[in-house]
Amino acid sequence: MESGVFLPSLDQFMMSPLVTWVKTFMPEDQTMFFDFSDLLDGVFLNDIMSQISASTTPQDLTKVNRIHNLSLLVQQIKMYYQDHLKQLIMTPLPNVLLLCKTPYCEQALEEVKKLLLLLLGCAVQDYIERIQTLEFDTKAAIASHIQELTHNQENLLDLHWLEVREGQPDELEVIARRMALHIRSLLDQRDTYLETITELMQDWNSGSNPQSGAQSNVEQQQRGAQQHLSVELADSKAKIRRLRQELEEKSEQILDCRHELENMATELKKIQQR
Template identity: 35%
Template sequence: MASDPIKEFMDSALVTWVRTFESDGGGGLTYAALADGVFLYDVMNHVDPRDGGGRQVNRHPSDAAARLSNLAALLHHIKSFYQDVLNQSVVLRLPDVVKVSRAGEGAAGVPEVRQLLLLVLGCAVQSPRKEDVIDNIKKLDLVTQHSIVECIKEVTDNPEAVWPSEWSTIEAVPEDQLAASFNILVRHCRRLAQERDGFHQGPLVDHSN
């Protein structure tokens, strides 16, 4: 029997963690509620209540355009938090919110929703509410806790994902990390070039069809 990527994702440690923000104590969260951006937007507002990223969401999105607007607002808030609060630049590949909005409740958007959720987790454990967030993580079973810790490592103190602003000059990079940091930057540059080429080719392909 083929696996169900949505069910597997909804049973994952990341989703178990974000369920701790449900007002009913958890259990009612659906994949559709994650994919439309509203619930995660509210989570971001809870951990970073400055101004919601300066945007509002449609709480009853009925089409791809409404979902895209919500997800764009969420992503804007996430990037704002990393840049303005943590003084870091997100350098990992950003979630493709267009794919999520088009997929709706379909499984095609699962990897992108996971990426969004991972970034929200990174914000939450470094936010002013981090003590409450960590306390709630400690209430989960040990296997789930371990999995969440591994997820946290992906987006905190990891230059593969976020680049500290203090490393903007070579003198600021610790000497024992210079070689590794250079290699990471080279990989980021290559990825950015590939993404640029992909964006350039996309309209050409669409135009030729």
């Protein structure tokens, strides 16, 4: 753990059913050395994802490149839900930027929990036997987590509704209302991403434009920190690119949802006029 950092709830989190389930993917003799950093670096979780999804290409990941590892994991999880489970993840994705910037805080624990919950949703169909090996209380908690994820329409959007037949106007109306709520949520997420990008750009500009006429000792310190700033700048650029990509993907989802909603509204009117 980082020097000087103490998070009382961290020990409790590491004993939670979600972490217990994750540890079943490790050799038994290594579980005693498992800690929060093994979740944060993303290497082990990417390995689990490669076991779950046959289409996921194993990556040669290093623990030092945390933001790349976690971003890759989130993208693979999102595609697995969409392509394999035929579901869209509507809840905001885990905040990779927060996990890399301030990993030892209460909000970071919530983001890791969200990440593990989505990963569990990927594995539940193919790894039910692994879950059955856990203690009764842990199995019950895992079942509750699965229900929390899959039964909440605000978390996942089932793409099987595209197969709804024309003779079900009531169901079409419910889906249309649900889609409108999802569109509003996506717009809120888009605005949040835009604000984050703006803040990163401001930090980037303020850090890369030192004031002229600074005292010589300050200039020396700046020159001495030049390499460190270059690393931070490259990391900020990577974060901005990732956020822009997520923003573009959210915008595409909004357009798709709007198009489908318009089609459904038109179809619903036709059905009601019959």
